[in-house]
Amino acid sequence: MNERINIFFESMAERLTNENDLSDITYALCKTDNDFRKFFLEYCFEEAVDTDNLIREYADEGSRPDFYFIGRDNNEYLIEVKIYDRNQHFDQYNKQFPNAKYAYISNYILNDEDLCEADKRALPLWKLKTWFDYYKKLSESAIKDKDLVVGYLSYLGEVIHVKEFEEMDISKISCLPIFIGNIEKVANDKGFSTYSGAKAINECYYGSFFQKENFYFWFGLYLPEEAIFIGLNNDESWITSEVKDALNKNLEKISETEFSEKPFYNSDGNHGDYWFTLKEDKYKILKDASQKDEQLEVLQGFLTSVMKSIGVE
Structure with a gap:
């Protein structure tokens, strides 16, 4: 050029x-x-x-x-x-x-x-x-x-603040801002916009809220367990009635995937009631800064598998 x-x-x-x-x-x-x-x-x-x-x-x-x-x-x-x-x-x-x-x-x-x-x-x-x-x-x-x-x-x-995916070692504090940028890129690429109308970070949670039309979810780190979660509130102001009904009736029937453990219900207020956990072997890839392409694949795969399991595309 x-x-x-x-x-x-x-x-x-x-x-x-x-x-x-x-x-x-x-x-x-x-x-x-x-x-x-x-x-x-x-x-x-x-x-x-x-x-x-x-x-x-x-x-x-x-x-x-x-x-x-x-x-x-x-x-x-x-x-x-x-x-x-x-x-x-x-x-x-x-x-x-x-x-x-x-x-x-x-x-x-x-x-x-x-x-x-x-x-x-x-x-x-x-x-x-x-x-x-x-x-x-x-x-x-x-x-x-x-x-x-x-x-x-x-x-x-x-x-328009297009984000590029960056390599990271998620175990390092200095990489936490990179992690936020990376999950925003992954979610934005899937058609979800970043939502700032609710507090997405506190002493235990470090992540972001995302939305598509009338559907919202939280995506980020739960620091006490060193684990990555996607959380969904049991509330029709956050998820559609169809998704809520499906989760209430079929939560136990949703299987684990290559990227996600079986979901569970545990009300935790603002950040979610229904929880999907990134598998531990996939989480370890996010600690290896030499595996940038694999890290992108992990976060994309986790988000895609969760949304597919609840019928949100």
Whole structure:
């Protein structure tokens, strides 16, 4: 990659970090590189689409979508961009642009508490995307090695805080922050967003809460036992009624897996009632800093096996 381009994008990431900045830079690259524009638009709308008249912040009677265009198929399209702002306009845009196709891209996963009743009704017409998924797909795409795309990926990764998995020795205090970053990467890659609305750490617990729609769980270390757990609260404000019913009725029937011991019930307040434990032989791999790839596989496998066993994908 051209070193000057790299410095250029890294410097922008130091200062241009809000959602308007991200939209502006994405727009500039769409106007500069046809392949990038087609990839971005096709990702947002899940169909082959392109345009010669992409408009940034199209204003129409009080509405101002971040991107608006008429496709080469003569259909109308608009894209709403978010980073942290949760002020939604689904119903407003549906009414103002009734014939459009709609896409929404954010660095979080929408849940019901983000939406008013009108927006909930409007939501089925929208394609919902995340910047994390876009980053992953763009970094694996056929255009990933183009200089401007490489630079854009470095910028995007900084702005949306993409985490890279790091080697660690989990028995060392200095590696505990790395552990938090690693479980956040693993959970985010599975489509769960990090939830900060509850205290995830105390004198015994060191971890993070994660969510997807109306489902929440705790993932982390239980320090007194030197063990990694995933905890689920027995409460429909934290887990869906389907998951709660399944766990209440079938907890004893859930088998151990390659990564997880059989789950058990032990109410422990904020952090969980239903508990899944990472197997001891897998935990030992997290103490060997030379096994970075295996460590990633362990945390991915543990999370995947737990979610599969309770019917959450």
